[in-house]
Amino acid sequence: EVQLVESGGGLVQPGGSLRLSCAASGFTFNKYEMNWVRQAPGKGLEWVSYISSRSTTIYYADSVKGRFTISKDNAKDSLYLQMNSLRAEDTAIYYCARVSGAAGDPLDYWGQGTLVTVSS
Amino acid sequence: DIQMTQSPSSLSASVGDRVTITCRASQSISSFLNWYQKKPGKAPNLLIYGASSLHSGVPSRFSGSGSGTDFTLTITSLQPEDFATYYCQQTYSSPFIFGGGTKVEIK
Numbered sequence: 001e002v003q004l005v006e007s008g009g010g011l012v013q014p015g016g017s018l019r020l021s022c023a024a025s026g027f028t029f030n031k032y033e034m035n036w037v038r039q040a041p042g043k044g045l046e047w048v049s050y051i052s053s054r055s056t057t058i059y060y061a062d063s064v065k066g067r068f069t070i071s072k073d074n075a076k077d078s079l080y081l082q083m084n085s086l087r088a089e090d091t092a093i094y095y096c097a098r099v100s101g102a103a104g105d106p107l108d109y110w111g112q113g114t115l116v117t118v119s120s
Numbered sequence: 121d122i123q124m125t126q127s128p129s130s131l132s133a134s135v136g137d138r139v140t141i142t143c144r145a146s147q148s149i150s151s152f153l154n155w156y157q158k159k160p161g162k163a164p165n166l167l168i169y170g171a172s173s174l175h176s177g178v179p180s181r182f183s184g185s186g187s188g189t190d191f192t193l194t195i196t197s198l199q200p201e202d203f204a205t206y207y208c209q210q211t212y213s214s215p216f217i218f219g220g221g222t223k224v225e226i227k
Contacts, residue, residue: 035216037164044221045156045164045207050214059214062121095163103170105211106154110163 002026002109004096009114016086016118022079022096022111030054030074033099035107036081038092038116048094049081064090086118122146122210126219132227139195141222143208148188152212155184155193158221159204167206168193198224 008020022034036048049070050059058070069082079096093113100108123146133139143153151171156164166175168184171191181196195202203226208219 037218039158044205045158045209045218047209047216047218050216059216061215097164100166100169103173104152104154106166106169106175107156107164107209108166108169108175110165112163 002098004098004109004111006094006096006111006114009094009116011117011119012086013120014087014118017082017084018086018116020081020083020094020096020114020116022081024077024079024098027098029077032101033105034070034072034079035097035099036070036079036094037097037107037110038090038094039113040089040092043092046092050099051079083116086116088118090116091118092116121215122149122213122217124208124210124217124219126208126222128222129220130223130225132225133198134227135198135200137198137227139198139202139224141193141206141208143186143191143193143219145189145191145210145212149210149212151187152210153184153186153191154209154211155182156207156209157202157204158207164207195224 003025005023051070067085071080095113097107098109125144153171155168158164172184205223
């Protein structure tokens with residue numbers, strides 16, 4: 001059974017840092033591309049970042065570029081999101097999601113999410 | 121960047137109704153369009169991928185159509201468990217933008 005479990009969320013002050021983790025199981029992690037997606041309170045889904053299966057290609061949303069860093073440790077079956085210079089508008093539930101190999105590259109499995117709150 | 125315009129932003133419908141949600145891309149995205157269902161407190165669920173393919177385990181009352189710039193999600197005979205928010209997402213090119221969402225509420 002495919003499972004994605006996020007951790008690392010919490011309360012952080014503006015300007016602070018946080019590192020999110022996503023532990024994967026039930027599939028061959030090194031063969032899959034991954035994404036981070038977030039949802040701020042009362043808002044819609046916002047794509048955050050993408051990483052290819054072997055980390056050769058990485059993309060970011062403009063809203064996080066230069067502040068967030070996505071990484072993937074295939075030996076540990078884990079995905080990470082290092083978040084620096086956090087702002088109030090980064091407050092959201094953060095989901096990791098797997099890219100299916102199917103047409104359209106959909107996100108077929110999602111974690112349960114981890115809440116990040118940026119507040120003083 | 122490709123912009124995704126989803127409409128309507130909300131709708132009220134009754135159980136048994138046919139519901140149609142549209143998503144328009146600002147430029148052609150071929151069939152790189154996926155649909156998700158999101159319920160409060162839950163992770164999103166994939167419904168339709170590649171514009172028109174039904175994801176495994178998704179009821180057949182859900183269907184998707186379109187290519188290029190105009191796409192549609194249709195729910196035939198709305199069921200109580202379908203009241204949720206629906207999002208389209210383009211995966212043609214980065215940034216992989218989601219539409220603004222359509223909240224389907226009970227009439």
